[in-house]
Amino acid sequence: MEQKPSDRRMLVVDDKANMRELLSGVFEEHGYQVTTASSGEEAIECLLLNEYPIVITDLSMPGKSGIDVLKAAKSVFTDTEVIIITAYGSIERAVEAMRYGAYDFITKPFQLSEIERKIEKIQRKLDMAGSRSIYTSVHPGVQHIVGGSDQTKRMLRMITKIAPTRSSVLISGPSGVGKELVARAIHEAGPRRDYPFVAVNCAALAPSLLESELFGHEKGAFTGAEDKRIGRFERAHLGTLFLDEVSEIEPAIQTKLLRVLQESEIERVGGSDQIKVDVRIVAATNRDLQKAIELGEFREDFYYRLNVFSLNVSALKDRRDDIPSLIDHFLRKYSHELGKDVCEVDDDVVEVFLNYDWPGNVRELENIIERAVVLAEGNTVARNDLPAELLQSVLLKDLHAEDAEPRKVDINNDSLIARTDRLESELIRGALERFRWNKTRAAEHLGLKRTTLQYKIKKYQLD
Numbered sequence: 001m002e003q004k005p006s007d008r009r010m011l012v013v014d015d016k017a018n019m020r021e022l023l024s025g026v027f028e029e030h031g032y033q034v035t036t037a038s039s040g041e042e043a044i045e046c047l048l049l050n051e052y053p054i055v056i057t058d059l060s061m062p063g064k065s066g067i068d069v070l071k072a073a074k075s076v077f078t079d080t081e082v083i084i085i086t087a088y089g090s091i092e093r094a095v096e097a098m099r100y101g102a103y104d105f106i107t108k109p110f111q112l113s114e115i116e117r118k119i120e121k122i123q124r125k126l127d128m129a130g131s132r133s134i135y136t137s138v139h140p141g142v143q144h145i146v147g148g149s150d151q152t153k154r155m156l157r158m159i160t161k162i163a164p165t166r167s168s169v170l171i172s173g174p175s176g177v178g179k180e181l182v183a184r185a186i187h188e189a190g191p192r193r194d195y196p197f198v199a200v201n202c203a204a205l206a207p208s209l210l211e212s213e214l215f216g217h218e219k220g221a222f223t224g225a226e227d228k229r230i231g232r233f234e235r236a237h238l239g240t241l242f243l244d245e246v247s248e249i250e251p252a253i254q255t256k257l258l259r260v261l262q263e264s265e266i267e268r269v270g271g272s273d274q275i276k277v278d279v280r281i282v283a284a285t286n287r288d289l290q291k292a293i294e295l296g297e298f299r300e301d302f303y304y305r306l307n308v309f310s311l312n313v314s315a316l317k318d319r320r321d322d323i324p325s326l327i328d329h330f331l332r333k334y335s336h337e338l339g340k341d342v343c344e345v346d347d348d349v350v351e352v353f354l355n356y357d358w359p360g361n362v363r364e365l366e367n368i369i370e371r372a373v374v375l376a377e378g379n380t381v382a383r384n385d386l387p388a389e390l391l392q393s394v395l396l397k398d399l400h401a402e403d404a405e406p407r408k409v410d411i412n413n414d415s416l417i418a419r420t421d422r423l424e425s426e427l428i429r430g431a432l433e434r435f436r437w438n439k440t441r442a443a444e445h446l447g448l449k450r451t452t453l454q455y456k457i458k459k460y461q462l463d
Helices: 017-029 040-049 066-076 088-099 112-130 150-162 179-188 207-215 251-263 289-294 300-306 320-338 347-355 361-375 388-400 416-434 439-446 450-459
Strands: 009-013 033-037 054-058 081-086 104-107 169-172 197-201 240-244 280-285 309-312
Touching: 009 017, 009 040, 017 033, 017 112, 033 040, 040 054, 040 066, 040 150, 054 066, 054 112, 066 081, 066 088, 066 150, 081 112, 088 104, 104 112, 150 179, 150 309, 150 320, 169 179, 179 197, 179 240, 179 280, 197 207, 207 251, 251 300, 289 300, 320 347, 320 361, 320 450, 347 388, 347 450, 416 439, 416 450, 439 450
Parallel strands: 009 033, 009 054, 054 081, 081 104, 169 280, 169 309, 197 240, 240 280
Antiparallel strands: none
16 A cells, blocks of 8 residues: 555544544544444445555454554454553453554553654654655565555455454455466455465366365375375365366366265375365356356255355456556555555557457456566556557557447536546546646645546546
């Protein structure tokens, strides 16, 4: 998550109204846009809907605690800084919160100057991270679920609800949308986060190898089995086993997996001992499993065992509101990895990205951003840094759409979505006119990232 000097949003969480009013009043005077929540549950809802660079939360509250708020904040946006407020009697829990990534904790009673100093220190760090010349806040190996679309927000809310359970989850969606990333988010947001997350690509192994890979084998079980081998189920004990491309599993192995789900025990290939395992199954597929059932290629009873909870990850072309956030995320990632300072994309590049249908989904967008960062000569990705085949595809699409009516916001449509779009469009136009179409200053005034503003200008046809 990129933070800029103007990004001064804060979430204050406390079940006592006087504390919420005190903290919000103080920090609003310091120029922060403060949102308050009276419970952990309300705070988590806020975190799923908006980005908050700073969170101040009480530790002990009815229902969801401050630690639950901390975990939710870090699972959605890992760069969010969280300060825990605690009573003297709960110092041990505050120390536990530090292990989960809390920035600091303050004991009651406290002086306002103490918390102000801590917030000033955090803000200096965020301002540095928002500088165009520094990209140290996001490590290239760390991946996040990034996006502002309604689909992504709904999925994040669903992940928060299902993560604490041990029930199986089936994730569907086309290749390249990030199904494994969703599976890892479910694991990290749940009680099994401190135990292994083990992934296996079921399409990459022949049936005989897949069986041994999943269940393990005893010495001498087959030719070449010179030693006993522990399978993925045993390696994932107390954690999560991710079965990618589960539709490619042979029916015979599906039968064995069904028994594992029912009995929570496995039998190694060539063995006879029943080995108890405690594993949560998360599976993913890019196929329609209902059709596979009709064709006799997938067991119906196995499907229903897997599909206790289902999540669908839409194709990128169906959630274009995620594109600006993804662009920013991958620019930071590859600028850090490649030692460069590429932090923006030209307006015509945004237009190309929004008009392209992304058959390779998020994976394709990531690859193109990586290539563009390598080729960029300054700190901005230009049209010439994009692949020729991408530009040609968009050009052909534009030619086919020449006679189509341009999409406009229907001001006569009284739906809530239309009214919201109309209001947002008017606010953006007003900011652009106020700052004489300086997009950087308008974005800072509106509290938007510049890439997001570029996207919304195209969306509402304000250019």
